[in-house]
Amino acid sequence: MELFDNLALGFGVAFTFQNLLYAFIGVLLGTLIGVLPGVGPIATIAMLLPATYALPPVAALIMLAGIYYGAQYGGSTTAILVNLPGESSSVVTVIDGYQMARQGRAGPALAAAGLGSFFAGCVGTLILAAFAGPLTEVAFKFGPAEYFSLMVLGLIGAVVLASGSLLKAVAMIVLGLLLGLVGTDVNSGVARYSFDIPELTDGIGFIVIAMGVFGYGEIIHNLAQPEEQREVFTGQVKHLYPSKEDFKFMIPAVLRGTTLGAALGILPGGGALLSAFAAYTIEKKTKLKPGEVPFGKGNIRGVAAPESANNAGSQTSFIPLLTLGIPPNAVMALMVGAMTIHNIQPGPQVMTSNPELFWGLIASMWIGNLMLIVLNLPLIGIWIKLLTVPYRWLFPSIVLFCAIGVYSTNNNTWDIWMVALFGVIGYGFIKLGVEPAPLLLGFILGPMMEENLRRALLLSRGDWSVLVTRPLSAGLLAAALLLLIIVLLPAVKSKREEAFVED
Amino acid sequence: MKIKSQKDFFSGLMFTVVGVAFAWGASTYNIGTGARMGPGYFPLMLGILLALLGGLIMFKALVVETEDGDKIGKLAWKPLFFIIGSNILFGVMLGGLPSIGLPPMGIVVAIYVLTIVASLAGNTFKLKEVLILATILAALSYGAFVKLLNLQFPVWPAFITG
Numbered sequence: 001m002e003l004f005d006n007l008a009l010g011f012g013v014a015f016t017f018q019n020l021l022y023a024f025i026g027v028l029l030g031t032l033i034g035v036l037p038g039v040g041p042i043a044t045i046a047m048l049l050p051a052t053y054a055l056p057p058v059a060a061l062i063m064l065a066g067i068y069y070g071a072q073y074g075g076s077t078t079a080i081l082v083n084l085p086g087e088s089s090s091v092v093t094v095i096d097g098y099q100m101a102r103q104g105r106a107g108p109a110l111a112a113a114g115l116g117s118f119f120a121g122c123v124g125t126l127i128l129a130a131f132a133g134p135l136t137e138v139a140f141k142f143g144p145a146e147y148f149s150l151m152v153l154g155l156i157g158a159v160v161l162a163s164g165s166l167l168k169a170v171a172m173i174v175l176g177l178l179l180g181l182v183g184t185d186v187n188s189g190v191a192r193y194s195f196d197i198p199e200l201t202d203g204i205g206f207i208v209i210a211m212g213v214f215g216y217g218e219i220i221h222n223l224a225q226p227e228e229q230r231e232v233f234t235g236q237v238k239h240l241y242p243s244k245e246d247f248k249f250m251i252p253a254v255l256r257g258t259t260l261g262a263a264l265g266i267l268p269g270g271g272a273l274l275s276a277f278a279a280y281t282i283e284k285k286t287k288l289k290p291g292e293v294p295f296g297k298g299n300i301r302g303v304a305a306p307e308s309a310n311n312a313g314s315q316t317s318f319i320p321l322l323t324l325g326i327p328p329n330a331v332m333a334l335m336v337g338a339m340t341i342h343n344i345q346p347g348p349q350v351m352t353s354n355p356e357l358f359w360g361l362i363a364s365m366w367i368g369n370l371m372l373i374v375l376n377l378p379l380i381g382i383w384i385k386l387l388t389v390p391y392r393w394l395f396p397s398i399v400l401f402c403a404i405g406v407y408s409t410n411n412n413t414w415d416i417w418m419v420a421l422f423g424v425i426g427y428g429f430i431k432l433g434v435e436p437a438p439l440l441l442g443f444i445l446g447p448m449m450e451e452n453l454r455r456a457l458l459l460s461r462g463d464w465s466v467l468v469t470r471p472l473s474a475g476l477l478a479a480a481l482l483l484l485i486i487v488l489l490p491a492v493k494s495k496r497e498e499a500f501v502e503d
Numbered sequence: 504m505k506i507k508s509q510k511d512f513f514s515g516l517m518f519t520v521v522g523v524a525f526a527w528g529a530s531t532y533n534i535g536t537g538a539r540m541g542p543g544y545f546p547l548m549l550g551i552l553l554a555l556l557g558g559l560i561m562f563k564a565l566v567v568e569t570e571d572g573d574k575i576g577k578l579a580w581k582p583l584f585f586i587i588g589s590n591i592l593f594g595v596m597l598g599g600l601p602s603i604g605l606p607p608m609g610i611v612v613a614i615y616v617l618t619i620v621a622s623l624a625g626n627t628f629k630l631k632e633v634l635i636l637a638t639i640l641a642a643l644s645y646g647a648f649v650k651l652l653n654l655q656f657p658v659w660p661a662f663i664t665g
Contacts, residue, residue, distance in 0.1 A: 165511065165560070167560050167563070168511070168560060170556060171514075171553060171556040171560065174522075174553040174556060178521075178522075178525050178546060178549050178553065181545065181546050181549075185542040187540075187542070188533070192528075192529075192532065192542055192546065193528055193546075216586055216587070216590070219582070219586055220579060220582045220583050220587075221579070223579060223581075223582035223625060224579030391625075392625045392626075392627060393632075393636055395586075395624070395625065396589075396617070396618045396621040396637075396640075399586060399589060399590065399617065399621045400593075400614060400618065400621075400644070403593045403594075403617060404648060407593075407597060407656075408648070408655075413594040413597055416590060416591070417591070417594060420587045420590045420594075423586065423590065424583065424587060428517075431510075431575050431576070432513055432514035432575065433510040433511070434514050450545040453540070453545065457537045457540065458538060460538075462536055462537030462538030463537075464537065
């Protein structure tokens with residue numbers, strides 16, 4: 001079997017001492033920072049990205065993937081213990097997880113999240129390994145028109161996920177696309193929107209935008225909130241393992257969550273957030289068994305399902321990135337940035353030109369998941385301690401790490417001025433109630449979309465109908481249109497708003 | 504005409520203004536045709552699209568009723584000023600400011616300045632505590648970024664190292 005040969009190659013790469021170490025460091029750091037309330041995976045990865053510059057590409061990507069899983073899991077710990085979602089995909093975990101913690105069942109809740117995530121991670125990795133090959137074959141059939149349409153579909157998919165107004169989210173994408181065009185046009189060599197500033201001819205750094213908008217903007221917003229007393233359940237995490245009864249409820253929920261998450265993660269725009277919401281909705285729809293606690297009152301299924309779904313989803317969302325080179329969400333957009341920094345152009349050619357990197361990364365994802373569970377279950381006590389670190393010590397440290405990270409990308413103070421500017425802009429976004437994640441996605445895709453549109457139209461001699469006459473491209477555009485229509489349907493619209501109420 | 508959603512109205516206004524600015528900027532570049540897109544083609548399209556979207560958002564904000572008017576609310580000037588200020592000072596300390604004759608001060612001084620100024624953004628400020636925090640952060644950063652990761656920073660002030 002080719003699949004097993006490939007996996008063997010991957011495990012051979014991942015099981016070197018060095019790479020295991022980096023996976024471990026990544027998971028540890030990711031959890032450490034992800035546990036901090038208000039710091040999600042995007043901010044965590046952006047903050048830790050500079051730490052990987054000095055590493056060889058394989059090790060750097062392995063570490064980044066570890067950070068991603070760690071941050072994801074750390075987020076659920078915060079959600080369960082202090083009723084604060086550390087990141088958007090654990091928003092639904094808060095509902096039942098926190099109730100369980102209040103009843104002294106924080107241990108089983110954390111264990112359910114951990115075990116569910118691990119199972120989902122294993123399945124996700126297998127799916128990734130199995131589908132990567134065939135999908136890459138498809139990717140080689142893609143011409144510029146298909147790529148353009150796929151990106152349109154991806155962006156529309158991302159919008160469906162944004163909370164709040166659909167229109168504002170679309171506008172943010174377009175704004176992101178425009179910001180992505182700043183800098184030298186590859187075709188004509190014209191420096192666009194650079195105002196004769198030499199640094200701007202290279203374009204705006206995506207780290208600058210990510211840190212300014214997600215890091216500084218959030219901190220300023222958090223500081224503006226009145227201080228609230230956080231409840232922490234240090235004394236009550238005693239029974240770590242779920243009872244037999246718990247397992248009986250948990251297992252089917254984990255299976256459902258994993259299936260749903262794995263399927264939704266592959267879709268452009270899918271991934272962790274959508275998966276978690278969908279899984280929770282489905283669990284809520286299924287009938288309660290006798291003796292079961294109702295949802296919203298601490299049902300273990302309400303923790304197990306969304307947590308497995310978001311992990312399966314985050315795993316499979318690597319598929320579009322690795323096979324097509326198209327980031328399906330903002331976290332993956334950051335990964336594209338990271339790969340480019342290490343001189344790897346994400347896309348179908350990665351698998352053939354860099355098989356060690358490709359399969360090594362996939363194998364290390366599984367190892368990362370294993371480490372997560374090894375690391376987290378015994379260390380829950382330490383994470384809880386970390387939550388008691390007061391915010392007044394935390395935010396200067398975050399500001400510092402952002403500033404150092406930004407400076408070290410180019411060793412140039414120019415980036416520090418830019419991050420200040422984007423911090424102000426990010427705070428403005430929060431104040432105006434527009435969600436910044438679509439902006440980052442648009443920013444990464446802007447130059448790619450322009451290039452593919454340009455090529456498609458060049459080949460068709462300026463005939464726009466090429467986008468709909470090629471069957472693959474037409475199908476992708478139709479899917480995008482369908483998504484938009486579904487979201488705009490009155491019934492779905494009200495449901496969607498309901499689902500985001502907790503935000 | 505009354506604004507029914509302040510947040511939406513002003514975000515729409517922002518999108519329109521930025522869209523028009525980008526479109527206007529694009530029109531100074533060569534636009535070209537579909538078959539031969541110039542550097543101005545794609546940004547012009549997007550700029551116009553953004554301006555239209557902004558207009559639509561503003562229109563909705565004037566027409567659709569909201570419960571509380573979606574007020575933007577007060578701006579948090581204090582954290583905004585100190586957080587952004589600390590970041591800018593960090594850059595000044597690292598790079599120096601030749602126009603006023605300030606030499607590059609290196610990362611250690613920069614960390615102290617950033618920590619102190621950023622801490623002023625919070626509700627409580629205890630100098631002793633902040634200094635301890637700054638010392639820990641400076642030691643950590645020196646160990647992790649300079650020693651372990653070998654990132655290139657000026658560590659000490661330029662007039663000491665020469």
